[in-house]
Amino acid sequence: MPNLQGVRRRIKAVKNMRQITKSYKLVSASKLRRAQERVLATRPYAQKMQEVLRHLAVAVTDFTSPLMEERTGNRTLLMLMTADKGLCGAFNANLIRAVQQYVVEHPNERVELVVIGRKGRDVFRRRNFPIRKEYTNVTSKTFGYELAVEIARDILNIYEGAAEDEENLPVRPDRVHLVYAEFRSAISQVVRIEQLLPVVRPALAEADTETGPDYIYEQPPAEILGRLLPRFVETRIFQALLESVASEHGARMAAMDSASRNAGEVIAHLTLTMNRIRQAAITNEIIEVVSGAAAL
Amino acid sequence: MPLTLDIVTPERALPSQTVDEVVLPALDGEIGILPGHAALMSQLGVAGLLTYRQGGRETLAFVAQGFVEVLGDRVTVLTERAELAADIDIEEARKQLREAELALKQAESERPDDDLSRLRAELEAALVRVKTAERYQSR
Numbered sequence: 001m002p003n004l005q006g007v008r009r010r011i012k013a014v015k016n017m018r019q020i021t022k023s024y025k026l027v028s029a030s031k032l033r034r035a036q037e038r039v040l041a042t043r044p045y046a047q048k049m050q051e052v053l054r055h056l057a058v059a060v061t062d063f064t065s066p067l068m069e070e071r072t073g074n075r076t077l078l079m080l081m082t083a084d085k086g087l088c089g090a091f092n093a094n095l096i097r098a099v100q101q102y103v104v105e106h107p108n109e110r111v112e113l114v115v116i117g118r119k120g121r122d123v124f125r126r127r128n129f130p131i132r133k134e135y136t137n138v139t140s141k142t143f144g145y146e147l148a149v150e151i152a153r154d155i156l157n158i159y160e161g162a163a164e165d166e167e168n169l170p171v172r173p174d175r176v177h178l179v180y181a182e183f184r185s186a187i188s189q190v191v192r193i194e195q196l197l198p199v200v201r202p203a204l205a206e207a208d209t210e211t212g213p214d215y216i217y218e219q220p221p222a223e224i225l226g227r228l229l230p231r232f233v234e235t236r237i238f239q240a241l242l243e244s245v246a247s248e249h250g251a252r253m254a255a256m257d258s259a260s261r262n263a264g265e266v267i268a269h270l271t272l273t274m275n276r277i278r279q280a281a282i283t284n285e286i287i288e289v290v291s292g293a294a295a296l
Numbered sequence: 297m298p299l300t301l302d303i304v305t306p307e308r309a310l311p312s313q314t315v316d317e318v319v320l321p322a323l324d325g326e327i328g329i330l331p332g333h334a335a336l337m338s339q340l341g342v343a344g345l346l347t348y349r350q351g352g353r354e355t356l357a358f359v360a361q362g363f364v365e366v367l368g369d370r371v372t373v374l375t376e377r378a379e380l381a382a383d384i385d386i387e388e389a390r391k392q393l394r395e396a397e398l399a400l401k402q403a404e405s406e407r408p409d410d411d412l413s414r415l416r417a418e419l420e421a422a423l424v425r426v427k428t429a430e431r432y433q434s435r
Contacts (some may be wrong), residue, residue: 044302044309051364052337145306145376164320213367218338220324228363229340231376238306 004281006273011267012248018263023084024087025256028249032186035246039183042239049228049235054202055213056225063222067229068199076109076160077173077235078102079196080119081180081244084140088248089255091181091189092119098179098191099124112173123138132158139245156230156239158259159197173197178261180240181247186255189247196236199229299331301348303357303373308379310357315348318371327364329371331435332348336366340375340426345428356381358428377421380399389429393422 035163080099086283096119104109113129118136125131133154138147161172170214181189217224301318303310309421318329329336343360362375396419403412 042306045304045306045374048302048372050363052363055365056337083418123346148306183402213335214336215335215365218324219339224337224339224363231362235306236376265382284322 001043002277004274004277007270007277011274013264014263014270018260018267021256021259021263025253025260028253028256032249032253034245035242035249036183039239039246041241042235042242046239049232050202053199053225053228053232055215056221056228059200059215059217060221065229066200067197067233069173070198072175072209073170074109075108075171075173075175076111077114077155077176078193079114079155079176079180080116080124080238081139081178081222081240082117083117083244083248084137086119086257088252091255092117092123092250093249094191095179095191096120096123102177102179103133104177104195114150116181116244119145131273134153139189139241139248141284143241144189145234145238146239147296148234151241152230152234152237155197158232178236178240180244181251183243183246183250186250194236194240198234199232214277226245251269297331297369299333299369301373303346303372303375303378305358305375305378310380310381313348313350313355315350315353315371316415317349318350320345320373321359322364329366331369333366336364337370338364340364340373342417343424345419345424345431346348346378351397355377355434356428358384358425360424366400374411378427380424384429384432386426386433389422389426393419 001089035050078099082095086092099111099113111130113123113124113130113131114133114153116135121131121136135151155176159172159176161170163171165171175195178192178194178196180192182192184190184236216222298314299315299318301313301315316331320327320329321341323339323341326344327336327338329417340359340362342357346357346359348355348357358377358379358381359375360372361376362373364374365372383432396415400412400415400419403410
């Protein structure tokens with residue numbers, strides 16, 4: 001039978017832990033609220049961007065940008081967005097698993113990575129997976145649009161890179177996919193793999209006429225489209241970053257909530273054990289006293 | 297029928313405004329938009345001053361890079377940065393201008409072969425931002 005003092009000490013320890021998980025949950029909840037607002041604030045821009053791109057793509061059929069051209073090679077670059085910190089349930093593990101699954105399902109592709117977030121970086125570096133570029137501790141503090149601009153610039157440099165391998169084949173990737181956690185709600189995050197490059201030519205919405213609006217173009221449409229595409233890539237990255245941060249806080253909040261609840265259960269169980277031990281000790285003493293008196 | 301003006305940036309959308317006239321800093325010069333304008337698409341300049349009129353009241357705003365679309369009675373400005381002149385802190389804007397000047401000068405002397413167009417664009421944006429704030433104050 002465990003001794004009384006040991007059980008008391010354990011109860012105290014678990015209570016301390018619950019205190020921590022509870023406050024971490026509250027911190028995550030407030031960070032989540034802010035992240036959620038930012039995700040919503042960026043949607044009008046992203047939507048409008050998509051719309052303008054669609055209109056332009058309809059108007060400019062003869063123009064192809066290198067950013068829209070399909071390539072036939074087998075090199076794939078995955079842009080993985082994980083968290084810098086753990087303690088958020090299966091959040092990071094799910095994202096990492098999605099990358100591994102992609103590799104297994106596409107045995108003909110040579111997959112390389114660009115990782116954002118320490119957790120993903122650590123895992124893939126340990127496995128000697130080829131990492132073209134890494135960004136750590138960039139999403140754990142508040143970041144602005146400039147971060148997406150910077151990352152987009154690096155990605156486009158890699159995508160259009162002129163370097164060649166030993167067989168004189170280009171080492172630039174033929175396609176780039178985003179791997180990130182889409183924010184559905186505070187308790188639901190969905191891992192998404194979406195093509196970033198080449199930019200998919202947007203399909204016509206039913207509402208559009210076959211030609212789209214009849215714009216007066218101040219600059220040649222091809223030029224506008226050429227300028228718009230990199231901005232579009234930036235926007236996609238920015239949105240994915242914000243979604244992933246919101247998802248991270250949501251996942252952490254849920255994880256800390258269940259940890260706090262679990263701590264409560266452990267405390268209840270330990271308290272019961274403690275009371276049993278104490279009662280057993282009291283009963284023992286009474287028996288001793290009574291049998292002592294009877295012996296007199 | 298008045299125009300509806302939406303200014304959206306990646307980080308936020310400014311409140312939608314009903315306006316009688318907009319003057320935009322397009323890439324090839326300023327464009328004035330009045331109600332009933334034909335559908336139009338243009339790039340914006342590196343940085344510029346956007347003004348819109350509501351009745352007799354004029355509002356100034358700073359915008360940098362982006363695109364404008366006029367469709368029906370809606371004017372949509374997609375820009376990387378947008379700030380109402382009234383919201384610009386002039387001291388802070390001047391400080392940024394000095395920093396941008398310094399950064400460019402330093403880069404020009406240390407690595408003149410690099411592409412400095414980004415720093416130049418930043419300097420221009422900082423300059424326009426200060427001018428916007430000054431024009432607002434002088435009213």
